[in-house]
Each structure stands twice: as structure tokens, then as C-alpha cells.
Amino acid sequence: MKLSFNKTELVDATNIVLKAVSSKTTMPILTCIFIEAENDEIKMTGNDLELAIETKVKGVIAEEGKIAVDAKLFSDIIRKLPEGEITITENREMINISGGKSNFDIQGRGADEFTKLPSIKTDEYICVSEFTLKEVVRQTIFSIAANDNNKMMSGELFEINGDNLKVVSLDGHRISIRNVKLRETYNPKKVIIPGKTLLEISRIIPGNADSDVYIFFSDNYVIFEYGDTVVLSRLIEGEYFKVDKMISTDYEVKITVNKREFLDSIERSLLLVRESDRKPIVLGIEEGKMDVSMTTVIGSLKEEIEIAKEGKDIKIGFNPRFLSDAMKAIDDEEINIYMVNAKSPCFIRDAEDSYIYLILPINFIA
Amino acid sequence: MKLSFNKTELVDATNIVLKAVSSKTTMPILTCIFIEAENDEIKMTGNDLELAIETKVKGVIAEEGKIAVDAKLFSDIIRKLPEGEITITENREMINISGGKSNFDIQGRGADEFTKLPSIKTDEYICVSEFTLKEVVRQTIFSIAANDNNKMMSGELFEINGDNLKVVSLDGHRISIRNVKLRETYNPKKVIIPGKTLLEISRIIPGNADSDVYIFFSDNYVIFEYGDTVVLSRLIEGEYFKVDKMISTDYEVKITVNKREFLDSIERSLLLVRESDRKPIVLGIEEGKMDVSMTTVIGSLKEEIEIAKEGKDIKIGFNPRFLSDAMKAIDDEEINIYMVNAKSPCFIRDAEDSYIYLILPINFIA
Numbered sequence: 001m002k003l004s005f006n007k008t009e010l011v012d013a014t015n016i017v018l019k020a021v022s023s024k025t026t027m028p029i030l031t032c033i034f035i036e037a038e039n040d041e042i043k044m045t046g047n048d049l050e051l052a053i054e055t056k057v058k059g060v061i062a063e064e065g066k067i068a069v070d071a072k073l074f075s076d077i078i079r080k081l082p083e084g085e086i087t088i089t090e091n092r093e094m095i096n097i098s099g100g101k102s103n104f105d106i107q108g109r110g111a112d113e114f115t116k117l118p119s120i121k122t123d124e125y126i127c128v129s130e131f132t133l134k135e136v137v138r139q140t141i142f143s144i145a146a147n148d149n150n151k152m153m154s155g156e157l158f159e160i161n162g163d164n165l166k167v168v169s170l171d172g173h174r175i176s177i178r179n180v181k182l183r184e185t186y187n188p189k190k191v192i193i194p195g196k197t198l199l200e201i202s203r204i205i206p207g208n209a210d211s212d213v214y215i216f217f218s219d220n221y222v223i224f225e226y227g228d229t230v231v232l233s234r235l236i237e238g239e240y241f242k243v244d245k246m247i248s249t250d251y252e253v254k255i256t257v258n259k260r261e262f263l264d265s266i267e268r269s270l271l272l273v274r275e276s277d278r279k280p281i282v283l284g285i286e287e288g289k290m291d292v293s294m295t296t297v298i299g300s301l302k303e304e305i306e307i308a309k310e311g312k313d314i315k316i317g318f319n320p321r322f323l324s325d326a327m328k329a330i331d332d333e334e335i336n337i338y339m340v341n342a343k344s345p346c347f348i349r350d351a352e353d354s355y356i357y358l359i360l361p362i363n364f365i366a
Numbered sequence: 367m368k369l370s371f372n373k374t375e376l377v378d379a380t381n382i383v384l385k386a387v388s389s390k391t392t393m394p395i396l397t398c399i400f401i402e403a404e405n406d407e408i409k410m411t412g413n414d415l416e417l418a419i420e421t422k423v424k425g426v427i428a429e430e431g432k433i434a435v436d437a438k439l440f441s442d443i444i445r446k447l448p449e450g451e452i453t454i455t456e457n458r459e460m461i462n463i464s465g466g467k468s469n470f471d472i473q474g475r476g477a478d479e480f481t482k483l484p485s486i487k488t489d490e491y492i493c494v495s496e497f498t499l500k501e502v503v504r505q506t507i508f509s510i511a512a513n514d515n516n517k518m519m520s521g522e523l524f525e526i527n528g529d530n531l532k533v534v535s536l537d538g539h540r541i542s543i544r545n546v547k548l549r550e551t552y553n554p555k556k557v558i559i560p561g562k563t564l565l566e567i568s569r570i571i572p573g574n575a576d577s578d579v580y581i582f583f584s585d586n587y588v589i590f591e592y593g594d595t596v597v598l599s600r601l602i603e604g605e606y607f608k609v610d611k612m613i614s615t616d617y618e619v620k621i622t623v624n625k626r627e628f629l630d631s632i633e634r635s636l637l638l639v640r641e642s643d644r645k646p647i648v649l650g651i652e653e654g655k656m657d658v659s660m661t662t663v664i665g666s667l668k669e670e671i672e673i674a675k676e677g678k679d680i681k682i683g684f685n686p687r688f689l690s691d692a693m694k695a696i697d698d699e700e701i702n703i704y705m706v707n708a709k710s711p712c713f714i715r716d717a718e719d720s721y722i723y724l725i726l727p728i729n730f731i732a
Contacts, residue, residue, distance in 0.1 A: 073637065073664065080634045102634060106665035268446045268468060271439065298439065299472030 001065020001090040003037050005057065007083055007099065013044050013057035014075050016229055019200045020046035020053040021071040032068040033075075034114040035088070037061045045117065046071065051197050052117050053204070056228040065090055066111040077104050117232050122218040126160055126186050130226060131209040136167045136178045137202040139329040139355060143322075144195040145171040155192040155236040157243070158215075158222075162186070168243050169195070174322050175243060175358040176329070192240055193222050197233035204229070247356060251338035251347070253311040255285055259335045261305050263327040269294035269301050269320050280317030280364045285309060285339075294320070316342045317364035326357040367431020367456040369403050371423065373449055373465065379410050379423035380441050382595055385566045386412035386419040387437040398434040399441075400480040401454070403427045411483065412437065417563050418483050419570070422594040431456055432477040443470050483598050488584040492526055492552050496592060497575040502533045502544045503568040505695040505721060509688075510561040511537040521558040521602040523609070524581075524588075528552070534609050535561070540688050541609060542695070543722040558606055559588050563599035570595070613722060617704035617713070619677035621651060625701045627671050629693040635660035635667050635686050646683030646730045651675060651705075660686070682708045683730035692723040 022030040034045040045054045067090045078086055081099030089096040090108060097104040145153035157168040165180045201224050216223040224231040269281045272294050284291035287309060294301045316339060326348055338347045348357040388396040400411040411420045433456045444452055447465030455462040456474060463470040511519035523534040531546045567590050582589040590597040635647045638660050650657035653675060660667045682705060692714055704713040714723040
């Protein structure tokens with residue numbers, strides 16, 4: 001194999017596939033990038049067996065071939081070579097990487113060891129902008145469950161109905177929902193995509209509003225295609241929680257509050273909470289104002305925020321981290337919070353239900 | 367005690383004294399900042415018993431007093447309060463911190479527990495610009511010894527002779543020397559300043575070329591004064607190594623090389639070296655060119671750099687990290703390296719001896 005590249009293009013492509021390379025593993029091949037040059041096309045692939053990323057990279061093929069190479073070492077070397085042309089030559093699994101007057105020789109691994117992407121045929125897909133995909137992930141990913149005890153909770157539901165995409169995550173204490181209008185109408189579809197996949201894809205897609213991502217679905221896989229890159233991941237099997245039954249539009253109190261002010265206040269309250277604590281932030285909602293208070297072994301905080309209120313007065317406690325996560329996900333300046341009583345979930349939602357955040361309250365000593 | 371501050375000024379002053387607060391300690395008082403308001407002056411102090419920093423902060427004293435407060439909590443709270451005025455009230459060691467509509471109550475610690483700065487009288491001092499002090503520390507601090515096995519090697523010699531300040535550090539494998547012309551002439555003085563002190567001072571001084579730092583010396587202490595801030599540290603006792611005897615101006619080979627090119631090459635060679643390795647970078651110096659090579663279990667690198675040479679050809683090996691540290695410290699575009707043979711130290715120095723870096727070579731298999 002003998003290939004040459006422009007350094008910048010090789011570095012960019014490597015950075016993309018690196019996201020699917022294991023750093024912690026006992027199988028050395030999973031720490032590798034696979035380089036394959038044939039039929040006038042150079043492809044690079046990373047595959048940690050949960051997530052696989054393949055991207056095309058521009059370059060000149062002087063001799064076809066394929067080889068696996070330690071991803072971190074390869075990435076470090078090409079980044080440190082001088083700007084300009086980089087040549088990669090492989091002979092009996094020894095790889096020479098050269099640029100300028102610099103020549104590295106490192107050991108590669110046989111192409112046979114590397115698990116390539118399964119080839120999957122499917123007609124089912126949707127198309128969204130990179131920007132939208134990145135945003136819906138950011139706005140929901142925080143409420144997947146932190147551990148794998150319940151596999152279903154470690155993923156997100158993607159539910160397509162006509163021209164609506166509904167994305168849902170939940171962890172047993174809260175639910176996050178985003179509804180997105182699609183540009184076309186599709187057949188109904190429900191899949192559960194692993195949270196890790198969504199996190200990685202949202203890190204690697206550039207996020208342009210005018211570039212599209214095609215999301216293909218097969219029985220067991222989801223495939224994201226954008227630009228020259230393909231990201232493939234297994235789906236989580238099973239039927240997702242019936243979220244619609246948990247969502248209600250009834251309320252007895254509705255408040256409207258400036259998001260920035262409320263978020264600042266919540267973040268101050270968090271200064272008094274140690275990692276392991278489950279101390280509530282207590283909201284005392286009255287006409288025109290909300291008292292915010294937090295008391296822990298470290299100290300106490302009391303403050304007051306102006307609000308607009310409909311309905312009765314209420315005193316209610318929440319996990320401040322859950323409130324903070326939801327606030328950070330919302331882009332609106334003013335938000336509406338709907339409550340029933342101190343024991344029923346509150347809902348933070350906009351008029352169009354483009355987002356719905358359900359949070360269970362926690363007990364507090366009045 | 368009742369004080370009020372502008373938030374920005376309080377945050378800036380806190381950030382300065384934080385540098386002398388212990389984060390790892392079993393003595394809670396060492397994690398505190400001391401606030402003292404009397405005689406129309408508000409002072410904040412951090413003191414981890416090795417290093418103490420005291421700074422004045424502008425504010426209004428409604429009631430004098432003094433209190434110690436957990437540094438991290440205090441710093442987090444004031445940073446998260448709204449912009450504008452912050453009021454601190456202390457009553458029976460309970461501290462109220464308020465800003466906007468936000469009110470924190472936290473527990474303080476008695477002023478008696480806190481170790482204040484010793485008052486030291488001395489006439490011996492020098493004056494340098496903040497910029498110069500920051501630079502000489504950056505250019506020498508990397509070659510103090512990494513551990514405390516030899517106390518002397520964990521500090522730097524500051525030697526004043528007339529209008530010359532010589533700063534020296536060494537770790538048994540290399541020596542770094544910076545000579546700085548002072549604006550005035552002073553009495554001869556030799557002190558050993560702990561490396562930790564120098565690191566912290568170089569982090570907190572702004573580094574302006576037209577602001578001065580006064581460095582005072584007593585028998586046991588060094589005191590840095592700049593702006594409204596005083597930094598005090600114990601000196602290391604004893605007599606420093608006789609460095610002059612180790613420095614020679616004889617050489618058999620002199621090369622001139624572009625620093626950036628050489629440093630890039632060294633950094634590439636480091637990609638093949640694992641933490642614990644002691645593999646040499648081997649320099650093969652000939653007429654007009656230098657071959658750079660590195661061979662480890664990970665792979666091998668060979669490259670070639672253009673040089674100007676005086677004297678014989680030579681092949682010599684070095685710890686690449688030591689070369690890299692020296693290169694990074696030097697601002698010149700072209701550097702001169704002087705060598706005798708493969709077993710004698712090399713010297714990297716400029717014509718004026720404003721810097722001298724001595725590095726011992728290491729053996730390699732030819």
C-alpha cells in the first residue's frame with residue numbers, strides 16, 4: 001500500500017473516526033484505525049463494536065492496500081508532521097509515515113483482524129439538518145440514566161409519525177421530550193438509539209443548519225450519513241416506556257419566570273450541595289414572587305425571584321440538578337412551569353410542545 | 367464586621383490569595399481565607415504555612431472585624447452572585463454574604479486560629495519588572511528536581527552581584543542559568559527560593575513590563591511586593607551548589623540550528639517514548655546537516671535538519687525531554703549548541719550568556 005495525503009485532510013478524517021476507537025480495552029485491534037485504499041477510494045474506519053465510524057478521505061493511491069494502525073499513535077504522528085504532504089507506505093504490516101524530512105516506521109496490524117462495518121440495506125430513513133440533530137441530542141441527553149441497570153433508559157426514543165420526530169429520554173425521576181417538524185412525511189417508526197451513539201454523533205457532526213444528516217433504520221442498526229462520513233450503531237432492543245400516559249396538561253399553578261435568573265439562582269443553591277447529598281431546592285411560590293431556598297450542612301441560601309403566576313400559592317421541592325439541566329437545555333428567555341401540588345410532577349413546556357420537561361418533586365421539611 | 371465590595375474587585379483579590387490556600391490538608395484552617403478590616407483598610411490573606419499571600423481590597427467598612435472563611439466555598443459564592451455590590455456581614459462567626467436578592471449564610475472560623483504573616487523588617491531588596499520575573503522563572507523552573515529528596519534542588523538560586531541577577535536551577539542532569547541586568551546596583555546576596563513559591567508568584571503577577579516587583583530578603587524569608595499584594599515565603603537554608611565550576615566555555619563542536627525546526631523534531635521523537643522510558647534522541651552531526659533519530663519498542667523515527675557547524679563531526683545522545691524543555695525556554699529563533707564529546711555536557715547559550723543551559727548526554731548504542 002502506498003498513499004499520499006494533504007496533512008489537514010488526513011488529520012480531519014482521523015479525528016472523526018477516532019471517536020469510535022476504544023481507549024480502554026484488552027483487545028489491541030479495537031484501539032486501531034483501519035485504512036483501506038481500493039477502487040480509487042480511501043476509507044478510514046474506527047469500530048469499538050458498539051459504534052463504528054467510516055469516512056472517506058481524499059488522497060492519491062499509488063498502490064492499493066489495507067492495514068490497521070494504532071489510532072492514538074497514528075493520530076499523534078500525523079498531527080506533529082510538518083504541514084504539506086504526508087505519505088503512508090505499508091509493506092508486510094510495517095508502516096512508514098513520512099512528511100517533509102521526517103520518517104516514522106511503526107508496526108501495523110493485519111487487516112483481517114479488523115471488524116468491518118456490516119453492510120446493511122434499508123429504505124427507511126429520515127432527513128434532518130445537522131443543526132437540528134445536534135440540538136435535539138443536547139436538549140434531551142442529560143436525562144438518560146447514568147448507569148446501565150436498565151438498558152432502555154440508557155438510550156433515547158426516536159419516534160417518527162408523519163412529519164413529526166419525537167425524541168424522548170427518561171431516567172425514572174424525569175422525562176425530556178423534544179418534538180421536531182420534519183421537512184417531509186415518513187412512515188411511522190420507533191427506535192431506541194444508545195445514548196453513547198447520540199453523544200458521539202453530536203460531537204462529530206459540524207452542526208450546520210444547511211447541511212443534512214440522513215438517518216437510516218434497519219431492524220438492529222441505525223446509520224447516520226452526512227458528508228463523506230457514515231456512523232453505524234446497534235439499536236437497543238425492546239419496547240420503550242409509554243411516555244404519553246405520564247404526560248398531562250392539567251395544572252393548578254402556572255408560573256412564568258426569566259430563565260437566566262432562575263438558572264443563576266439554582267446554580268448558587270448547588271454551591272451548598274455536596275455530590276452525594278439529595279437536598280431539595282425549595283420554591284415558595286406566591287403572588288408575583290418566588291422564594292428560593294436551600295439549607296445544607298454547608299450553609300443556607302435564601303433569595304427571591306420575580307415571577308408571573310396563575311393559580312394558587314404552592315411550596316415545592318426539587319432536585320436542583322434536574323432543574324438546572326432542563327434550564328440549560330431551553331433556549332427561551334422566559335419559561336413556563338406548570339404544577340399541580342407538591343407531590344405531582346411539574347412540567348416545563350412551551351406553547352407548541354416543542355419541548356416538554358417533566359420533573360418529579362422531592363419531599364422537604366416545611 | 368460589615369463590609370461591602372464591588373464584585374469584580376472582591377473576586378480578583380480572592381483569586382490572588384487563593385494561590386496560597388491548601389486544598390489537601392487535614393487542618394481546616396489552612397483551607398481558609400482570612401478577611402480583616404481595620405484602620406480603613408481591608409486585607410485578605412491566604413497562608414498554607416509554606417507560602418503566604420496578602421492583598422488589599424477596596425471596599426467600604428461599615429463595621430471593623432476579622433474572620434476566616436472556607437476559601438473555595440467563599441470564592442464560588444462570590445463568583446456566582448450577580449454583578450454589582452456584595453456585602454459581607456459577620457456575627458459570632460456566622461457569615462452572611464449577600465448580593466442582589468441573594469443571601470448566603472455560612473459558618474466562619476475564629477480569627478485566632480489563622481496564622482498571620484510574620485512581620486519582617488529588612489532593607490535588602492532588588493527591583494525587577496513583573497515581566498522579567500515571570501520570564502526568568504519560566505525559563506529556569508523546569509530544571510528543579512521533581513521530588514524533595516534533595517531540598518536544595520527543589521529551589522532556585524537567586525544571586526545578586528552589583529547590577530546582575532543570576533537565577534540558577536539544577537536537578538543533577540542539567541543546569542539552567544539566566545543572567546539579568548538590573549536597573550540599579552545592589553549589595554551581593556545569595557538566597558535559595560523554593561520552586562513552589564516561584565511557580566505561584568509567576569502565576570499571580572500580571573507580567574507587565576512597566577510594573578515593578580520588589581523582592582525583599584531577610585535571613586529566613588523572601589517577600590515579593592507588587593501593587594497591593596505581598597507574597598511571603600520561607601527560604602531554603604544552606605549553601606547552593608558551586609555552579610560556576612561546572613560551566614565551561616571550551617568546545618570542539620558548535621552548531622547553529624533553527625530552534626522551531628529542532629523543537630518540532632524533538633517533539634516528534636517523544637511520540638515514540640513512553641513515560642518510564644529513558645531512550646535517547648541521537649543526533650548525528652555532520653557538515654551542514656544533523657540526523658535526528660529515535661528507536662523504541664513503539665517504532666523508529668529518522669529525520670534530517672539543516673545546521674551550520676564548526677569543528678568535528680559528532681554523534682551524541684540526549685534525554686529528549688531535557689532538550690525540549692530548554693528549547694521551549696529560549697525565545698531566540700536560532701540557537702547555538704556547544705559540545706566537546708559524546709560524554710561531556712553540551713551547552714546551549716547565547717553570546718551574552720543571558721541564558722546557559724547545560725545538559726548531560728546519555729549513552730546510546732552506536
